[in-house]
Amino acid sequence: MPDLPDGWTPGGPLNAGMLKTEYAVRPLGTDVAQPRLSWIATAPGYGATQTAYRILVASTPELLTPESADVWDSGKVSSARTFGIEYDGPPMTARTRYHWTVQLWDGLDREGEWATPEWFETGLLNEGFGPARWIGGQVESAPLLRKAFAVNGAVRRARLYASGLGYADLRLNGQAVSDAVLDPGFTDYDHTVLYVTHDVTELVRTGDNVVGAELGRGFFGLTSPNSWRWHEAPWTAEPRLIARLVVEYDDGRTTEVVSDESWRITGGPTLSDNLYTGETYDARRALPGWDAAGFNDSAWSAAAVVDAPKGQLQGQAHEPIRVVETVAPVELTEVQPGVWVADFGQTTAGWTRLTVTAPAGTVVGLTHGETVADGNVVAVNRHVEGDRIQRDEYIAAGNGVEEWEPRFSYKGFRYVQIDGLTERPDVLMRVAHSDVATVTRFTSAQAPYEQFDQAMRRTILNNLHGIPTDTPFMEKNGWTGDAQVGGPTMLATLDMARSFTKWLGDIRDSQAESGQLPVIVPSSGWGFTDLSPATEWPTVYPFLLREMHRAYGDERLLREHWNSLTRYLAWELDRVDDGLSVSVLGDWLPPGYGRGPAPEDRRLTGTAYLYRAVLMAAEIGDLIGKPNDYRKAAAELADGLNRAFLDREAGLYRSADDPDYRQTSNAVPLAFGIVPDELVPRVAANLAADVEARGFHLNTGCLGVGELLPVLTAHGYGGAATKVALQRSYPSWGYWFDLGADTMWEKWEEDSRSRNHYFQGTVVQWIYENVAGLRNVDAGWERIVVRPDARDETTSSSIHTDTIRGRVSVTWRQVSRVLSLEVQVPIGTTAEVHVPSAAPADVTAVPGQFASEPSYQDGYTVYTVPAGHWSFTSRSA
Incomplete structure (x- = not known):
């Protein structure tokens, strides 16, 4: 020292x-x-x-x-x-x-x-639900279930353990037992069923009590025919509930209330609920006080004991979905008599709260969409049968001011079209998503960088509802390819430890006996032959496991998934043909290619992603002491890819299918380390030349978009990367935002069917790592690299991230040729700090005696520093 x-x-x-x-x-x-x-x-x-x-x-x-x-x-x-x-x-x-x-x-x-x-x-651990049974019954609408019980003493503690499938709105003595919505989380119900623990100590009272539940269908009982066959899932059934209420008294006694035939059931005012089509609620059928003591339920039926789902019950560990924001319209327009459109000024996921005074039987329609055409909200989904999409209907009771919001569906929208009222409607947007914490804050003197960061953050959150989805408006599916490309940005932006742990379990649950994984997780069985095999999608499995270890140092996760992972990779490697992996999706949605895959040979990206996957598996095996030969498999895949697609003389990758130079085909091999060492400079130079020849535009789809700018920057073309990032004409992120975007879109074109899609928004990862200059390079943030590479077009940047070891922050500001750099390093982390400079003598480090002796590399003076707050000044940046 x-x-x-x-x-x-x-x-x-x-x-x-x-x-x-x-x-x-x-x-x-x-x-x-x-x-x-x-x-x-x-x-x-x-x-x-x-x-x-x-x-x-x-x-x-x-x-x-x-x-x-x-x-x-x-x-x-x-x-x-x-x-x-x-x-x-x-x-x-x-x-x-x-x-x-x-x-x-x-x-x-x-x-x-x-x-x-x-x-x-x-939670319940191995004790389970005891004598509690799954209960339900045949009713014509969303079922209401209730059970009266008595409390005869001072209560020390009361816990309600419950699972309602698909969703349960749980009540005790007239009050909600929690602020969670759309609960419990969605799983493959043939393998895993989640239950939730609720502290209801403050809700029980001496004397008569009632516990109740209204049940929604969710993905468990979805009925609308749809492309992904959720209506035919092997678990599909009517809603049901299992519950165990444990009341502990101050005097040491314990009493329990469990779900069984003694509960009462009836159909409630929610006539229908569907994740794609919306909900219909008839307020005339409401039963005030049904969930409180003193209500007469003699007209109700006895609940029936029903079959248990096949999945194992386990305590829900990931964050629940909550309403996190309420937003008033920025504009409310009557587009025709009795038809209004509310613009909430932001694209989100959630639903609408309606306040209305209307005669009994008045039907108020609420149609949700992300765009407006000819004055009307666009709500079309070709994947779901029927004309009704994202439409709620409220039937008024006619008893004064009435307030309602749905409880068993969510929508992707910015606009709501309201019909059925003669008076100006009163509506509010309710933003709802998994309540994960934000861990990163970013600022920059370059306003578009901040705009992209905020938009990507919002888009990710809009697609977190127990699983990472692809679009809240259209599909609500857990596409593995989306998480493959978006995972690093999601981990860098939000605390995804619990959410991704849960979804990795969903991946394992979705695995076929053969070892194959589907392209969406969970899956009804769809995605094994539909749009499959698509190597770039389910290879998220080893990649995300490795990323979780990098972010959180999670070794238990690696051990728990090793056997399933090796089964999956055995299936992938077994179908390799002549060193190549066949894939049907490829670089999805590059500019100009509508609703189809990229024009290049998909075996190139399929093989590249399998190469990276087996390398990730090799690293995982090393970390947990599992010998493997995955590096040999990776070398064979690299040889096959280079043999088939590398033009050594020209220094580029191409296929016979290419209509032109394909940036993804070259950026991905560079990013994954597949390019032979002697050809790396030429392949990178050709990539940069193509970008410049296109006027600094990209031609990448979802796979290449996240690799293009980092690859350019890593090989000395940070200026070109910056010009692409800040481009305003089509195709670019700036093009979207000049069209009014506030989220990331699915397609580069203005007619993008989804305007809430994060897989093209991974430019934010480049901003964090190359503009702000912060990169996590080792398990659980044990080692970081600070290197602000892409400083063109901005004079300052700041990022702070709350990691598993503590806060990491990097702030830099440049005035003329003087650059000031502040770095905060938490205990347990070592930082390699690259300070832009003409020579080491131009850099001052404070406190200098704690930093290593600097070295000099490619225009940067490099220090290695331990925990503390560090200041560096470069007079020749």
């Missing part, structure tokens, strides 16, 4: 904050047998390191001392690890709250303070 300036300490004292269990703060109802614990280590000064930790787990916060911890004391463990640390005490008890804390030691073996305690609570 070098000498320290007065007043500075060598990274101590070291303390822990942001304690999480299984990536969550205070998770309620975890079914993980050995939950993983994590924290953020913090200390003043520079160069702080964690050398040891001690974890205590106790049954109450008062017992969290080394002398009295009654569940688990890890003892002092020599380790720098701050995440993924498994609970290693006695087997956990179901339905139990555990409290925990941690103490850290720094590089001088000094003890930090015990962290502020946190807790986690187990």
